Amino acid sequence: MSQLHFYKFYLQFKHLRRVFRHRFTLTPSANFLASLYGEGANLKPQNTAQGLTSASNECIPKSSNLKCDPIIQKYGEKKQGLTSYTLTVAEQKRNDYPTKGSPKCKGYIYTECDQQRTDRSPLFGLDCEMCLTAKGNEVTHVSLVDAQGQCLLNELVRPESTVVHYRTRFSGITPEMLLPVKTRLSDIQTRLKKLLPPDAVLVGHSLNADLQALEMIHPSVIDTSLLFARSEGRRFKLKFLAKAVLGKDIQCEQKLGHDPAEDARAALELAQFFIEQGPAKVAELNLEMLLATEKLAEVSQKKAALQPQGCMVQKPLTEPTHLSKPCFLECLQVTGQKPLLLGRQEPDSSGLRQSNLSTSNKQILQKALEDVPLSTFSIIQFSFGPENIASHLLAQLCEKVGRKLTDMLTIYAGPFEESFCLKSVKKEFGSCGPIRSLRVVTETYQPYVCIQYEVLEAAQLAVESLNGAEVAGSCIKVNNANSKRMLDCDVLIKELELDVENEGVIYVAGLKKSLTETDLREEFSQLEDLETLFLPKDHQSGKHRNCCFLKFQKSQSAVDALEVINGWTMKGSKLRSRNALASGHLWRWIWQMNHNNGKQRRNVFYKKLEQLPDFEQDLRKKVKKLDHHIKKLYRGLQNNTLCVVLFPGVNSMHGSQSGLGLMGIKDDGGRSAC
Known part of the structure; x- marks a missing residue:
C-alpha cells in the first residue's frame, strides 16, 4: 500500500488518522521487506582495523547513481x-x-x-x-x-x-x-x-x-x-x-x-x-554509509567490551563494509536485540523468509496480541493479495484521486457582467491563496470564472469568504465543482480539519509578496503561543506563495488567533485565515500529484473503468478491517511504546507511488504523542 491508498481511503482509516500524530513520506521501495530483512545483501566482511578509508573500487557507486545525493x-x-x-x-x-x-x-x-x-x-x-x-x-x-x-x-x-x-x-x-x-x-x-x-x-x-x-x-x-x-x-x-x-x-x-x-x-x-x-x-565516498558503518562498529565494540572474560563472543552479522549499508534488523542484532517478526512471510534461521500464504491477517493479529507484549521490538506485517496491487487498477485509483483532488481545488464564481474586469477577479480570489489556473466560462448565459488553486485551504477559504460578496461590480456566488466525486466533500473537509496533525495549525492568506519570512515572524510574534511558521515557496522562483501556516502550542491559541487575523491588515493587505486542512507532507504530495502525475495519467492505458467500482468497494472493506486490526493491536500495547506504521509505497515499471509513515508513542489516554 502507499500514501495514495491512505488518502483515497482517508475516511475509512479512522484509527490511524486520529491516533498517529506524526506522518512522513517514504521513498517507494521495489521490495520493502528485502531491504528491511537484508535479503540478498552482498555482505563481504572486512577487518575492522582497516577503518573508514579502505573502500574497494568495486563498491564505489557510479556517477549515474548519485543523482539523489x-x-x-x-x-x-x-x-x-x-x-x-x-x-x-x-x-x-x-x-x-x-x-x-x-x-x-x-x-x-x-x-x-x-x-x-x-x-x-x-x-x-x-x-x-x-x-x-x-x-x-x-x-x-x-x-x-x-x-x-x-x-x-x-x-x-x-x-x-x-x-x-x-x-x-x-x-x-x-x-x-x-x-x-x-x-x-x-x-x-x-x-x-x-x-x-x-x-x-x-x-x-x-x-x-x-x-x-x-x-x-x-x-x-x-x-x-x-x-x-x-x-x-x-x-x-x-x-x-x-x-x-x-x-x-x-x-x-x-x-x-x-x-x-x-x-x-x-x-x-x-x-x-x-x-x-x-x-x-x-x-x-558515500559518507552516509561510512558513518552508519562506523556507528555500527562502535556499538559492536561496546557490546564486546561488556562480555565477561573467557566467553565466546558471537561475531555480528555485519562488520564494517563498503559494499552494503547495514540493514535495520542487522543493526538491532548488533545491539543484542532479537526482534519478533510476524507476517505471511517470516525469516528462517538463515535470515531468508519462508512464505506462509495461508496465514490470514486475523491470525497474524491474534499471534501479535499474544507475543508482542513479550518482545522488546516487534515487526508485524499485514498483507493484501496481489489482485489489490495490479498496475492497471492502481493507475485507475491514482486517476480517481487526482480527479477528486482537482475538483476540491477548483471553484466556480459568478455570474459576472459581460464587460467585467478579470484582473479584479484574479486579485480578489488571489487573496485567498496561490492560483494555479483561471479561465472564463462562456457557455453560460452570463460569464463565470473557473479558478483552480494550489492548496486545499485556499479553495475552501474562497467558498467561505467570497460567496455572496461583491466582486468586479457583481454580487456573485462561489461554489465547488458539482460532481459525484464531491458528494462526501463536506465530510472529508471536516475530518481533515479535525486531523491530529492539524491541531493548533491555521492557514493565513493575503500576504504581500514583498514581505520576507523575517517580516512575518515579527508581525505574528504578538500572537500568543505561536510555535512555528511554515512559508510555502514556489519550486522554481523560490518566492513565497502569498500564504503561510501558523502552528500554536495550544489549540485554543489557534482559535483565538483566527479571530484576530481575520480582518487584520498587514502592510496594506487584508489577511484571511481558516483552520488548516493539509499538513506539510500532504501539501507537498498534493503539489506533486497536480504537477507530475497529470502527464502520467494521460499516457497510461486503462482497462474499462467499470472494473474499478467492485475492486474499490472490496479494497475499502479490507482497509476498514486493517484499521480495526491495528486499533486492536494498539490497544493491547503497553504505555510508552513507540509505534510506527509503514505503507511501503509502490515502485514498478508501471509507475511509482510514494510510501507513508505514521509514528507516535502510546500514552495513558490511548492516543499517541511525541
Whole structure:
C-alpha cells in the first residue's frame, strides 16, 4: 500500500488518522521487506582495523547513481571554483553568521576584506575554542592557518568576564594556562585584520560560532559543515570528515581538549579536497554509509567490551563494509536485540523468509496480541493479495484521486457582467491563496470564472469568504465543482480539519509578496503561543506563495488567533485565515500529484473503468478491517511504546507511488504523542 491508498481511503482509516500524530513520506521501495530483512545483501566482511578509508573500487557507486545525493543535488556533478562554494549573504543570515547591518552585530569589527573574490583568492582556516563566562561563550584560544597549512596565529586570549566553566574536555583550557595571558579580544581582532588580505576567504567548520565569539564580520566564508551537505539539515562532525575524507585522526581522546590549529587545518584541507576533486568524487565516498558503518562498529565494540572474560563472543552479522549499508534488523542484532517478526512471510534461521500464504491477517493479529507484549521490538506485517496491487487498477485509483483532488481545488464564481474586469477577479480570489489556473466560462448565459488553486485551504477559504460578496461590480456566488466525486466533500473537509496533525495549525492568506519570512515572524510574534511558521515557496522562483501556516502550542491559541487575523491588515493587505486542512507532507504530495502525475495519467492505458467500482468497494472493506486490526493491536500495547506504521509505497515499471509513515508513542489516554 502507499500514501495514495491512505488518502483515497482517508475516511475509512479512522484509527490511524486520529491516533498517529506524526506522518512522513517514504521513498517507494521495489521490495520493502528485502531491504528491511537484508535479503540478498552482498555482505563481504572486512577487518575492522582497516577503518573508514579502505573502500574497494568495486563498491564505489557510479556517477549515474548519485543523482539523489544531497551534495549532487546542491552543487551538481561538475567541478567548480572556490567562489561557487562561498556562502551567499542570504545563506549567512539563515545560518546565523554575523552580517553587516544586523541588529545583533552592533559593535562587531568588520575585517574590511572587500576586494572581489575570484577562484584564485587565498583560503585561510580559522578555528576558536571558547570557555563559558558570565557573559556567555568567550574566545580563549584562536588559530589561523594559510593555504599551505602554516600557522599564522595561535594565541591564548583572556576573556573579559569571569570564567564560569573552562570546558577543558573540549577547549583544552585550564585556569593555569590563562593566568599569565594578557592578550584580549580586541588585540586578536586587530591582528586578524592585518593578517587577512583584502580578498581572503575564511574556511571553518560551523564557522558562524567562531565569528560570533570573535565579534567579527567577514564577507566571504566556506563552511565545511554545510559544504559536505546532508539531508534534512543534518551535519557531519569535523572529526568524522577528517577521518573519512582525509584519512586523518583529529580530536584524539588522549589529548587534552581540541587543538584549534589542528581543527582549522583539517577544515581547510577538507575545503581544498572538495574544490580540487569536485562534488561527484566527494559523493562517491558515500559518507552516509561510512558513518552508519562506523556507528555500527562502535556499538559492536561496546557490546564486546561488556562480555565477561573467557566467553565466546558471537561475531555480528555485519562488520564494517563498503559494499552494503547495514540493514535495520542487522543493526538491532548488533545491539543484542532479537526482534519478533510476524507476517505471511517470516525469516528462517538463515535470515531468508519462508512464505506462509495461508496465514490470514486475523491470525497474524491474534499471534501479535499474544507475543508482542513479550518482545522488546516487534515487526508485524499485514498483507493484501496481489489482485489489490495490479498496475492497471492502481493507475485507475491514482486517476480517481487526482480527479477528486482537482475538483476540491477548483471553484466556480459568478455570474459576472459581460464587460467585467478579470484582473479584479484574479486579485480578489488571489487573496485567498496561490492560483494555479483561471479561465472564463462562456457557455453560460452570463460569464463565470473557473479558478483552480494550489492548496486545499485556499479553495475552501474562497467558498467561505467570497460567496455572496461583491466582486468586479457583481454580487456573485462561489461554489465547488458539482460532481459525484464531491458528494462526501463536506465530510472529508471536516475530518481533515479535525486531523491530529492539524491541531493548533491555521492557514493565513493575503500576504504581500514583498514581505520576507523575517517580516512575518515579527508581525505574528504578538500572537500568543505561536510555535512555528511554515512559508510555502514556489519550486522554481523560490518566492513565497502569498500564504503561510501558523502552528500554536495550544489549540485554543489557534482559535483565538483566527479571530484576530481575520480582518487584520498587514502592510496594506487584508489577511484571511481558516483552520488548516493539509499538513506539510500532504501539501507537498498534493503539489506533486497536480504537477507530475497529470502527464502520467494521460499516457497510461486503462482497462474499462467499470472494473474499478467492485475492486474499490472490496479494497475499502479490507482497509476498514486493517484499521480495526491495528486499533486492536494498539490497544493491547503497553504505555510508552513507540509505534510506527509503514505503507511501503509502490515502485514498478508501471509507475511509482510514494510510501507513508505514521509514528507516535502510546500514552495513558490511548492516543499517541511525541
